[in-house]
Amino acid sequence: MKKYCFMALSALLSASMLVGCSSGSTASSSSTASAVTKSSAAAGEASVNDAAKADPKVTLTMAEVNPVEGTVVGETDQKFVDEVERISGGSITIDLQASGVLGSENDVLDSMTADQGQTINISRISAFALTSYGTVKSKLLSVPYTFENRDHYWKFVNSDLAEDFLNEPEELGLGIRGVFFGEEGFRHFFTKKACTSISDLNGMKLRTSNDPIMVGMVKALGAAPTVVSFNELYSSLQSGVVDGAEQPITNYESNAFPEVAPNLILDGHTLGATEIVIGDYAWNKLTSNQQQVIMDASAAAEAYDKQISQSSEDDVLKKLKTEGVTITEVTDKTPWKEACKDVISENTKDQADLYQKIVDLAK
DSSP states (O other): OHHHHHHHHHHHHHTTSSTTTTSSOOOOTTOOGGGSOOOOSOTTOSOOOHHHHTSOOEEEEEEOSSOSTTOHHHHHHHHHHHHHHHHTTTSEEEEEEOTTTTOOHHHHHHHHHHHTTSSSOEEEEEGGGGGGGTOSSGGGGGSTTOOSSHHHHHHHHTSTHHHHHHHHHHHTTOSEEEEEEEEEEEEEEEESSOOOSGGGGTTOEEEEOSOHHHHHHHHHTTOEEEEOOGGGHHHHHHHTSOSEEEEEHHHHHHTTGGGTOOEEEEEEEEEEEEEEEEEHHHHHHSOHHHHHHHHHHHHHHHHHHHHHHHHHHHHHHHHHHHTTOEEEEOSOOHHHHHHTHHHHHHTTGGGHHHHHHHHHTTO
């Protein structure tokens, strides 16, 4: 029923999207995100693009499953929106629809890949969400215990490898293309009952997405993976459909999960790599000047994400401690990595050289 409601909402939205796109010059349908370059300017330093300012006005709709306030992804989205509108001189407006009102990530990606972003034009997604649509490179970002720390991840983002990952959905003809990477912090398990070690997860029903790596990881840790939509996770925890789940710290707090699962174990199994994607239809309706605006705003938003991710997480942890959440630090991840060794091996063997390049960036 929820999916049908979403489709109905999408139909209503389509009439108001891409206003003004049909007039004026547009980019060739063969243009790609890599045809324009990402600005090297720091956040907020890119100048207004006077050529884009003179272009026909366009409105793009952007989806986000989390709230804007209080989440790294939401605040990064808002930075991206603000920069696009500023740099374009008002020729591009982005209607940011947050808190999952346009559906789950899979709902949104189903829509975007079905119509190349005619209905929902842009979305912030978890990078691993693309594996369900046939990408193979992106799955490496969700392999457990790949990134040693944030610096390791950002070395990847700033490496030559990152562009190949962003371009993969376009190369596969999925109707969408990656614009820039971000992150929402390391992901940790949270549970209804006390959980202070890997053995406590044994037999627990843990919510997962339908990502095969996440499902395999939860099984390897001795728990029972249970696929539940993110929008239904709070009620599923409340009713006992699941015993726990995993999320980055800021998402855990902003979605009120401490109310129903007040035990947080900081195992840091994966870094929450995020990605902004735009539909080919929406991208190709922009002028080349407006496409450059998107890339300049991407550089600003990416830098902003890096700037706020650690400090936001630290602030939320302090708050959670004062609110009585039981927080357990995992000081030795060896048993966790050992439990997941087959999952790691199975999901990297077909791209062993590429995976090793990512791992080696930690050096």
